[in-house]
Amino acid sequence: MGTLTNKRILLGVTGGIAAYKSADAVRRLREAGAEVRVIMTAGATEFITALTLQAVSGHPVYQHMFDTGAEAGDVQGRTSAAGGRMPRAAMEHIDLARWADIVLVAPASANFLARLAQGRADDLLTTVCLATEVPVAVAPAMNQQMWSNAATQSNLAMLKKNGISIFGPAEGSQACGEVGPGRMLEPADLVKLVSDLFTTGELDGLTMIVTAGPTWETIDPVRGLTNRSSGKMGYAVAEAAVEAGARVILISGPTSLPDPARVQTIRVESAQEMYDAVHAHVRATNIFIGVAAVADYRPAQKAGNKIKKTDETMTLELTRNPDILASVAALKPAPFTVGFAAETEDLEQQARQKLKNKNLDLVAANRVGPGLGFGTDESSLLLVEHETVTELPIQPKTKLARALIHHIAARYRAKKFATVHVLRRP
Ligand code: C5P
Numbered sequence: 001m002g003t004l005t006n007k008r009i010l011l012g013v014t015g016g017i018a019a020y021k022s023a024d025a026v027r028r029l030r031e032a033g034a035e036v037r038v039i040m041t042a043g044a045t046e047f048i049t050a051l052t053l054q055a056v057s058g059h060p061v062y063q064h065m066f067d068t069g070a071e072a073g074d075v076q077g078r079t080s081a082a083g084g085r086m087p088r089a090a091m092e093h094i095d096l097a098r099w100a101d102i103v104l105v106a107p108a109s110a111n112f113l114a115r116l117a118q119g120r121a122d123d124l125l126t127t128v129c130l131a132t133e134v135p136v137a138v139a140p141a142m143n144q145q146m147w148s149n150a151a152t153q154s155n156l157a158m159l160k161k162n163g164i165s166i167f168g169p170a171e172g173s174q175a176c177g178e179v180g181p182g183r184m185l186e187p188a189d190l191v192k193l194v195s196d197l198f199t200t201g202e203l204d205g206l207t208m209i210v211t212a213g214p215t216w217e218t219i220d221p222v223r224g225l226t227n228r229s230s231g232k233m234g235y236a237v238a239e240a241a242v243e244a245g246a247r248v249i250l251i252s253g254p255t256s257l258p259d260p261a262r263v264q265t266i267r268v269e270s271a272q273e274m275y276d277a278v279h280a281h282v283r284a285t286n287i288f289i290g291v292a293a294v295a296d297y298r299p300a301q302k303a304g305n306k307i308k309k310t311d312e313t314m315t316l317e318l319t320r321n322p323d324i325l326a327s328v329a330a331l332k333p334a335p336f337t338v339g340f341a342a343e344t345e346d347l348e349q350q351a352r353q354k355l356k357n358k359n360l361d362l363v364a365a366n367r368v369g370p371g372l373g374f375g376t377d378e379s380s381l382l383l384v385e386h387e388t389v390t391e392l393p394i395q396p397k398t399k400l401a402r403a404l405i406h407h408i409a410a411r412y413r414a415k416k417f418a419t420v421h422v423l424r425r426p
Helices: 017-031 050-057 070-083 092-099 110-117 124-131 144-148 150-161 187-197 232-243 271-284 324-329 347-357 397-424
Strands: 008-013 035-040 102-108 136-140 170-173 179-183 207-212 217-220 223-225 247-252 264-267 287-290 297-299 318-320 336-343 362-367 378-384 389-396
Touching: 008 017, 008 092, 008 124, 017 035, 017 050, 017 102, 017 187, 035 050, 035 092, 035 124, 092 124, 102 110, 102 124, 102 187, 110 124, 110 136, 110 150, 136 187, 144 150, 144 179, 207 232, 207 271, 217 297, 223 297, 232 247, 232 287, 232 397, 247 271, 271 324, 287 324, 287 397, 324 336, 336 347, 336 397, 347 362, 347 378, 362 397, 378 397, 389 397
Parallel strands: 008 035, 008 102, 102 136, 207 247, 207 287, 247 264, 287 336, 336 362
Antiparallel strands: 170 179, 217 223, 297 318, 362 378, 378 389
């Protein structure tokens, strides 16, 4: 089972006695590392209070379509701080739909399943389910007769056809005193099923190196040259690759981020150290992704003692650092090699030049500048390849990383297949 670190789970709670288990589900999802926001339908409030779910989730609970005030600002505030967009009153169904990595409705009542199957948008929860692009899963909970009813079963068939995951239900004794299918799965089972949804298996059996963060080039014992890279994108790429089944080695410059779970993290400071760590591991690697913002130059000399101020001006002589990415792409055989290009202008053209000059398979280009790229939680990418250009629109870096890994996995397979094909041709 994977973990849910940094996953954003939107939990919908509908009207059923099993709603009392939703509080436990929130707690367990959070324990697994997820961030949880809750939407309650009107029916759910008959069974559990919003206050309880607010207390366990740590966030206000969403209940109505056109709420104004603090609730709307909660999700939007994150987007605004990260992406620099203006808050939009009464647009929280869209913001919630975009915020989530997954929507889980637990418990899902027979009535809710019917409304979802029909594509209704008559309350906040159904509207979010319609508006979201992310996976939607439902955990049905109802009386066994209601579960077996032909109407419920045809609604379920429709939901499955529409790509919605159905978790459960379990069989057993029910709150109404009857015995049969219709009990909601236990919260621990729901956590496992949710985390399995993130595990794609696209990179099963492959090894990947990701470089991330800035480098630190020492001037003297207290000073150095560095840049604004936070490491967030590289770490998100490493996590997404693990979810896709890869064995991942993350070689990171200095960041304030914790080591991601299930990733072998090697901490380095300078570009030279990063180069050495990469080349110590790259031979057994299938895919290399250089996300690090590596310093192009380092001071020609490291002063042993703190440099004192003397003259009005001082000159610092710099010397070129090795290009890690180009050195990996030049290996024979080279792994599938992906570079990043952080640019302030001429994005596609600059990326295409890097693709050719460094002999890469793909360049992921992003615009940087005030409020864009470095240090933010959201970003967009232009994926430049020899024949194609693909745009991944602005979204949280965690989602963007998953989309990038999905793209790379497909390209890696296509390249491998093409190579095998050429080798086999008489
Ligand atoms: O040439 P430029 O530095 O703009 O290219 C950026 C890409 O090259 C990034 O993927 C970065 O990780 C990588 N790079 C590197 N070693 C360097 C400089 C950049 O691996 N010395």
